[in-house]
Amino acid sequence: MSLLRSIGLLGGTFNPIHNGHLYLAEQLKRTLGLNEVRFIPSAMPVLKAAPEVSAAQRAEMVKRAIAGKPSFKLDPLELARAGKSYTIDTLLALRAILGNEVSLCWLIGTDAFKSLPAWHRWSELLDYCHFVVVQRPDNSGLSAAVDVAPALQTLIQQHITHDAQDLKRLSHGKILMQEIDALDISSTHIRQQLTAGEDVHAQLPAEVFAYIKQHHLYGAS
Numbered sequence: 001m002s003l004l005r006s007i008g009l010l011g012g013t014f015n016p017i018h019n020g021h022l023y024l025a026e027q028l029k030r031t032l033g034l035n036e037v038r039f040i041p042s043a044m045p046v047l048k049a050a051p052e053v054s055a056a057q058r059a060e061m062v063k064r065a066i067a068g069k070p071s072f073k074l075d076p077l078e079l080a081r082a083g084k085s086y087t088i089d090t091l092l093a094l095r096a097i098l099g100n101e102v103s104l105c106w107l108i109g110t111d112a113f114k115s116l117p118a119w120h121r122w123s124e125l126l127d128y129c130h131f132v133v134v135q136r137p138d139n140s141g142l143s144a145a146v147d148v149a150p151a152l153q154t155l156i157q158q159h160i161t162h163d164a165q166d167l168k169r170l171s172h173g174k175i176l177m178q179e180i181d182a183l184d185i186s187s188t189h190i191r192q193q194l195t196a197g198e199d200v201h202a203q204l205p206a207e208v209f210a211y212i213k214q215h216h217l218y219g220a221s
Helices: 020-031 057-066 087-098 110-114 122-126 150-159 187-195 207-215
Strands: 003-013 036-041 072-074 103-110 132-136 174-181
Touching: 003 020, 020 036, 020 132, 020 174, 020 207, 036 057, 057 072, 057 207, 087 103, 087 122, 087 132, 103 110, 110 132, 122 132, 122 150, 150 174
Parallel strands: 003 036, 003 103, 036 072, 103 132, 132 174
Antiparallel strands: none
């Protein structure tokens, strides 16, 4: 069986994008052999408050952060779409553009994955993509977690794979738990530090830090 071209999809508000996002994307691209990673800024997030920084500014920060990295792409699909940024709509749009002969891998952290049953049309998502659930090495295993909704546990049991090559053999339908030594960096913490006048330049790409300072975002001066 020939292997499919595989694309990692990293969604989020990127408010702001930071070195942890880039490190995660780089690690997963290398570990899973992804052909590219697309960063998809959410224009109007559904499960969290709307960012105080505009979608256009957050997209510009992503663009600057990934400049010079040809395998990283800014995908503005959600920015161009009116209304709430539902993942199912994004996946349907990507399939319409890319077709079905490409593997789409939605890259997601454990906490976000636990909230999956709250997502719009969540049970249909695996009809269009795989889920790569990022876990820290000290994580005891999401499928055994007591705080995982029963419906999500059932989904995991039905779709789990332990072979990363399945993400290239199939275009969608699998859940892979992937251990990554993620950097302990938080957009929320960065915003708080900027508001407090603290130095955050080590946590951000230089181009993003300069953009934040130039436009006085998050209270930066």
